[in-house]
Amino acid sequence: MGRYCLRLIEDKFEADCPHVYLPAANRAIYLREGAVQIETPDSGLLVTAGAAWLGDAPLAVSALHQGATVWRWELTETDGAAGLLTAAPAARSTEKLAADIELDDRQEWLMRIDRVGFPPGGVALTHVHQGPGIRCVLHGEISIIVDGKTGVHGPSQAWLELGHEPVLAPTTDASDTAFVRCFILPRGCKSRSSIRYVLPEDKAKPKVQDYLVFGERFIELPYDSFP
Numbered sequence: 001m002g003r004y005c006l007r008l009i010e011d012k013f014e015a016d017c018p019h020v021y022l023p024a025a026n027r028a029i030y031l032r033e034g035a036v037q038i039e040t041p042d043s044g045l046l047v048t049a050g051a052a053w054l055g056d057a058p059l060a061v062s063a064l065h066q067g068a069t070v071w072r073w074e075l076t077e078t079d080g081a082a083g084l085l086t087a088a089p090a091a092r093s094t095e096k097l098a099a100d101i102e103l104d105d106r107q108e109w110l111m112r113i114d115r116v117g118f119p120p121g122g123v124a125l126t127h128v129h130q131g132p133g134i135r136c137v138l139h140g141e142i143s144i145i146v147d148g149k150t151g152v153h154g155p156s157q158a159w160l161e162l163g164h165e166p167v168l169a170p171t172t173d174a175s176d177t178a179f180v181r182c183f184i185l186p187r188g189c190k191s192r193s194s195i196r197y198v199l200p201e202d203k204a205k206p207k208v209q210d211y212l213v214f215g216e217r218f219i220e221l222p223y224d225s226f227p
Helices: none
Strands: 002-013 020-022 026-040 043-048 052-055 059-077 091-103 109-118 123-128 133-139 142-146 149-153 158-161 167-170 177-186 210-219
Touching: 002 026, 002 133, 002 177, 026 109, 026 177, 026 210, 043 052, 052 109, 052 210, 059 109, 059 177, 091 133, 091 158, 109 123, 142 158, 149 158
Parallel strands: none
Antiparallel strands: 002 059, 002 091, 020 059, 026 043, 026 052, 026 059, 109 177, 109 210, 123 167, 133 158, 133 177, 142 149, 142 167
């Protein structure tokens, strides 16, 4: 097994923020608010609120006149740079969550970013996934119950799921709930759901959550400093 760091950073760009430069990395970007222009060495793309981008190229990112809030996931070596924007006076970064994860180096992997939504009182029945990932709440509230311990997460709050630990996830009765997640999955999961229900009696029950996959791409793991 190789050890890596999966990190979620929130970047806030002031209106008309000039270009900010990011090095090459396995990366997913979700536009929480506003819009940004993302330029790679061979392409350019306007990304607006509610949309996402995936890639591994070095980036030049600039905000439009209304400014922008970006959620940025990066997979790096465990001793890699923190990824915060430090040389851009019109932008500021906050690390929402960083977690060391283990990935089987014999496996080939992909990165996926998607949105999961629930009606009021919806529940994700006890389940596992095929790989680890960091989630962050858009709106509403979700409880994550793992091994008898409960964590409650509201808007803009992030948490890690390792994938192999069974999770029960009820949401608030007061409103709809939605979160965005980026996770690392075996390439065999391409275009397929990664969820597996743990309890036999849950497999035939109606599932209330809905999914919107923004994108997925095959990745090469960064070199690991801890063999």
